[in-house]
Amino acid sequence: MRMFSGFLSGLALALVLVGSSARASAPDTVDFADLTWTEIRDAIHAGDTTIIIPVGGTEQSGPYIAVGKHDVRAMILARRIARTAGHALVAPVVAYVPEGGTSPRTSHMRFPGTISITPATFRALLSDAAESFRVQGFRRVVLIGDHGGYQKDLRAVADTLNRRWLSQGAHVLYVANYYDVVPGAYSTWLRQHGHAAEVGMHADLSDTSLMLALDPDLVRTQALRAAGMPTPAQGVYGGDPRQASAALGQVGADTQVAAAVAAMQHDPTGQNSH
Numbered sequence: 534m535r536m537f538s539g540f541l542s543g544l545a546l547a548l549v550l551v552g553s554s555a556r557a558s559a560p561d562t563v564d565f566a567d568l569t570w571t572e573i574r575d576a577i578h579a580g581d582t583t584i585i586i587p588v589g590g591t592e593q594s595g596p597y598i599a600v601g602k603h604d605v606r607a608m609i610l611a612r613r614i615a616r617t618a619g620h621a622l623v624a625p626v627v628a629y630v631p632e633g634g635t636s637p638r639t640s641h642m643r644f645p646g647t648i649s650i651t652p653a654t655f656r657a658l659l660s661d662a663a664e665s666f667r668v669q670g671f672r673r674v675v676l677i678g679d680h681g682g683y684q685k686d687l688r689a690v691a692d693t694l695n696r697r698w699l700s701q702g703a704h705v706l707y708v709a710n711y712y713d714v715v716p717g718a719y720s721t722w723l724r725q726h727g728h729a730a731e732v733g734m735h736a737d738l739s740d741t742s743l744m745l746a747l748d749p750d751l752v753r754t755q756a757l758r759a760a761g762m763p764t765p766a767q768g769v770y771g772g773d774p775r776q777a778s779a780a781l782g783q784v785g786a787d788t789q790v791a792a793a794v795a796a797m798q799h800d801p802t803g804q805n806s807h
Contacts, residue, residue, distance in 0.1 A: 563615040565622045576622065577670040583621040583797070584671045586662060587611035588678040588687065590630040593644035595736030595769040597760070598744055599751040600646040604628045607679040609747045610711075610786060614677070614793045621675070621797075624662065630683050631655050640682070644768050652686055659690045667703045673800070674703070677711040677793055684712055704802045710792040715739060718792075719785040728781070733772020736763070739785060741774035746782030 560567060565584065568576070589604030608626045615621040632649035633640025641647040650658075663674045674694075676687045691707035698704060720732050720739055731738035744752050757777070763769035 563612055563621065563623050566625050568622075573622070573669070581620050581622055582670065582672040583615075583618070583675060584624055584666045584673070585611045585615055585621055585675040585677060586624045586627065586659065588627040588630060588659075588676065588680070588683070590632060590680040590683070591628050591646070591648040592632050592641040592680070593646045593768045594740065595763055595774070596767050597753045597757040597763075597774065598736055598741060601628075602740070602744055602751060603679040605748050605751060606743060607677065610679075610789055610793075611677060613786075613790045614797070617790060617794045618797045624666070627658065627662075629655075629658070630680060631686070632682065641768075652683070655683060656686050656690050656693075659687070660694060663690070663694055663705060667698065667701065672703045673802075674705045675793075675797060676705060676707045679712065681712060681716070684709065706797065706800050706802075708793050708796045710796055711789055714789045714792050715743075715785060719788055722784060722788075723781065728776070731773040731776060733770055735770040736768060736774060737770070737772030738774050738777050738781070739772075741777035742779070742782030743785050744782065745777055745779040746786050749779065752777075 560572070562568065565573065587607035587610070589601075589607040591600050591604065592602075593600060594602045604626045608623070611623045611626075615623050629648055629650050631652045632647050633642035635642055635649060642649050659676070666674055676691060678684055678687050687707050688709070691705040694705045716734075723729075723732050723739060728738055741752060741757070745754075757775055760775065762773060762775075
């Protein structure tokens with residue numbers, strides 16, 4: 534009897550350890566790329582049927598911000614949006630986007646450090662990626678874009694796929710407010726808080742502050758503080774980034790996340806997303 538009792542105790546302990554191991558091995562992540570295919574299958578079956586595609590872009594951002602700025606920002610904020618909204622995973626960031634012509638070189642392609650593809654290629658890439666997610670069970674594909682130049686392409690992809698998917702039980706949500714916050718509400722807030730002369734269009738106070746809040750390693754802070762007023766020839770379009778700070782950037786980042794979550798929660802076709 535004592536042996537049998539010992540066996541049961543040992544079995545119970547083994548089951549507890551197995552259960553604990555299984556729970557410990559379940560990754561605490563919303564990153565699609567960090568999961569196995571079986572974990573993705575199980576997440577979809579459990580109701581995680583929204584996938585966010587963060588769109589970045591590899592472009593020059595003046596002498597003081599690394600060219601991966603948009604990619605890093607879009608990914609970090611997409612994770613925050615997914616966790617806040619719930620029932621969502623985050624796709625790998627799209628780093629190849631339209632950034633200007635190559636012959637002749639135009640827009641950001643005039644500078645080293647920029648990668649550009651044609652708008653047609655960009656739209657096809659997003660459409661194919663979205664279709665890949667639909668066929669494996671995701672019911673809502675959310676598009677957020679960190680760069681202004683391709684916003685019209687995101688909208689066009691969403692409109693085209695939503696027409697195509699009418700009978701498929703899936704849809705695309707293009708979140709325009711995610712990007713519009715930066716030149717809109719966030720820039721207005723900065724102007725109202727004493728930074729009117731420092732807000733520009735690219736690599737300015739807002740751009741640099743956002744980066745300091747989300748990944749300060751991508752900002753060359755010492756060189757920035759020691760620099761004179763940057764110029765368009767350096768890839769800085771308007772404004773003065775030298776007084777940028779993480780505290781200022783956090784305001785913009787929080788506003789972007791809130792805008793995206795609100796759009797997802799008020800999605801009129803949201804009944805298909807869970």
